[in-house]
Amino acid sequence: MPETPRPFLDITSSVTGRAWIDRLDTGAARAATAIGQRSDIPDILARVIAARGVGIDDAQTYLEPTIRALMPDPSTLTDMDALAERLAQAITDHESIALFGDYDVDGACSCALMTRFLRAFGIEPQVHIPDRIFEGYGPNIAAMDKLIDAGATLIITLDCGTTSDGPIAHARNRGVDVLVIDHHLSDHDLPPASALVNPNRPDDISGLGYLCAAGVTFMVLVATNRLLRNRGDTGLPDLLKLLDLVALATICDVVPLTGLNRAFVIRGLEVARRGEKPGLSALGLAARINGPLNPYHLGFLIGPRINAGGRIGDAGLGTRLLALDDEHQSMVIAAKLEELNGERQRIEVEAVEQACATAEAEIGSGEGPPILVLASADWHPGVVGLVAARLRERSTVPPSPLPFIPTARAPAPAAPCPASTSAAP
Numbered sequence: 001m002p003e004t005p006r007p008f009l010d011i012t013s014s015v016t017g018r019a020w021i022d023r024l025d026t027g028a029a030r031a032a033t034a035i036g037q038r039s040d041i042p043d044i045l046a047r048v049i050a051a052r053g054v055g056i057d058d059a060q061t062y063l064e065p066t067i068r069a070l071m072p073d074p075s076t077l078t079d080m081d082a083l084a085e086r087l088a089q090a091i092t093d094h095e096s097i098a099l100f101g102d103y104d105v106d107g108a109c110s111c112a113l114m115t116r117f118l119r120a121f122g123i124e125p126q127v128h129i130p131d132r133i134f135e136g137y138g139p140n141i142a143a144m145d146k147l148i149d150a151g152a153t154l155i156i157t158l159d160c161g162t163t164s165d166g167p168i169a170h171a172r173n174r175g176v177d178v179l180v181i182d183h184h185l186s187d188h189d190l191p192p193a194s195a196l197v198n199p200n201r202p203d204d205i206s207g208l209g210y211l212c213a214a215g216v217t218f219m220v221l222v223a224t225n226r227l228l229r230n231r232g233d234t235g236l237p238d239l240l241k242l243l244d245l246v247a248l249a250t251i252c253d254v255v256p257l258t259g260l261n262r263a264f265v266i267r268g269l270e271v272a273r274r275g276e277k278p279g280l281s282a283l284g285l286a287a288r289i290n291g292p293l294n295p296y297h298l299g300f301l302i303g304p305r306i307n308a309g310g311r312i313g314d315a316g317l318g319t320r321l322l323a324l325d326d327e328h329q330s331m332v333i334a335a336k337l338e339e340l341n342g343e344r345q346r347i348e349v350e351a352v353e354q355a356c357a358t359a360e361a362e363i364g365s366g367e368g369p370p371i372l373v374l375a376s377a378d379w380h381p382g383v384v385g386l387v388a389a390r391l392r393e394r395s396t397v398p399p400s401p402l403p404f405i406p407t408a409r410a411p412a413p414a415a416p417c418p419a420s421t422s423a424a425p
Contacts, residue, residue: 008023031056032051033046034056035059038060039060046059049062067267074222077206079195083194086194088224091123091228098125099125100161101159101160101319102130102213103130103309104252105252108322110159111319112319114221117239130315131315132310133382139157154176155176155178157179158182161180161191161196163184165191168193179193182197182198186201197219208259212261217246218246240267242271243264243268244269244271245277245322247267247268250265251303252303252306269294278325282334286337305341306321310382311340321337350378351376354376355374
């Protein structure tokens with residue numbers, strides 16, 4: 001028979017009239033006590049950990065995650081061995097390699113990771129980041145042709161490619177191998193890539209579906225480094241020095257902070273605080289960050305500035321910055337991203353004010369359509385997703401917030417918003 005929920009701290013009613021319910025049943029409460037005693041941590045922290053389902057034996061690893069303890073064998077990922085073998089061959093043969101990434105932080109970090117890895121072997125890859133407006137997401141035939149015509153014999157897609165059947169088939173028909181490193185879901189057959197590593201592909205049983213693309217890319221680099229070492233190669237790059245990029249992507253892509261991701265963030269922040277990447281340091285200066293870098297800095301100050309290039313400017317700026325080792329060039333690109341982020345904030349505020357006014361008029365007294373579609377020819381396509389998020393946050397229509405679907409195609413009234421709206425950082 002299920003236990004009756006107990007009031008937490010004996011508070012049966014809060015100021016708003018809600019009961020404070022103890023989330024821990026008797027068994028979980030005992031586990032919390034054991035965790036507190038074994039790990040020597042405060043009772044309230046032990047209760048939080050137990051409430052998250054962490055077992056007594058796993059508590060210490062949860063509190064102090066390490067790459068060594070949490071990194072699985074990369075070969076558990078489907079197609080990993082084939083992909084690492086092809087990449088190692090390209091490195092050994094010093095092939096011309098091209099990278100095709102996404103225009104967000106995860107894509108930029110993934111491309112920067114692969115670029116830095118290949119440079120350690122004397123290979124400077126071509127890098128193509130598609131324009132959000134004119135090319136859209138993922139590989140396209142024109143871009144693939146451009147990379148192949150420039151000499152690429154191997155194309156690697158990062159944070160994209162799982163649903164790009166046509167462009168990948170086109171590249172293969174031109175005699176070029178394509179490796180896909182991704183984490184996005186797919187609802188249809190996989191493309192004809194030479195190898196495709198994605199923990200969310202239907203036949204993958206690794207249990208690593210919570211990784212962002214940069215996390216998957218790091219696993220690929222580990223597998224490739226291992227393969228090259230087993231072949232007798234020396235002078236291999238220290239992959240742990242790249243964990244700051246993995247941490248940045250993990251935080252900005254808002255993937256679950258569970259398992260290996262916890263180690264990526266904790267250890268990646270340690271690397272980031274050493275200031276070894278001129279690009280991250282330059283963005284920190286542009287964002288006026290004081291003190292050691294923390295998750296808030298990465299997610300709300302550095303991340304939006306990298307994304308600004310993909311939203312309203314040059315989508316490749318973020319990747320170039322994160323792959324740079326030159327301090328002067330890093331400062332120049334960081335200043336440009338700072339300028340673009342300020343412009344993005346202004347555009348977003350104006351669009352949200354217009355959308356808010358239109359939504360208020362449509363909803364009226366609170367009786368409105370179950371879904372509200374807002375549109376304006378004046379809204380920049382790069383910020384409509386942000387506008388939707390702002391409207392969702394502001395909505396108070398009972399019994400639950402009203403869904404908003406803004407678009408940037410049809411005109412909409414530009415009446416002033418009755419309440420002020422702050423821009424994202």
